[in-house]
Amino acid sequence: MAAGDADGAGRLFDRYLPVIQFEAQPGIGLAVRKEVLRRRGAIDTAVTRRGAQLDPVTSRELDDTLGRVGIEPGWEPLET
Numbered sequence: 887m888a889a890g891d892a893d894g895a896g897r898l899f900d901r902y903l904p905v906i907q908f909e910a911q912p913g914i915g916l917a918v919r920k921e922v923l924r925r926r927g928a929i930d931t932a933v934t935r936r937g938a939q940l941d942p943v944t945s946r947e948l949d950d951t952l953g954r955v956g957i958e959p960g961w962e963p964l965e966t
Contacts, residue, residue: 901955908951914938918948
């Protein structure tokens with residue numbers, strides 16, 4: 887957008903919208919966001935203060951969502 891490419895910015899936003907929506911889930915969104923950051927090596931732990939953690943089903947759905955948009959985390963999902 888800063889380069890004046892509104893179409894390109896829109897396509898980039900549309901590509902990552904599924905991840906944005908997945909992270910916006912009430913109650914578990916922060917845990918999802920932290921898990922993505924952990925898998926990409928930006929943080930050491932996905933533990934949240936409120937204790938929300940991803941269950942195995944949500945973790946697999948996250949894998950699916952990340953795969954569809956082409957994000958391949960560098961770290962393995964946590965075993966839960």
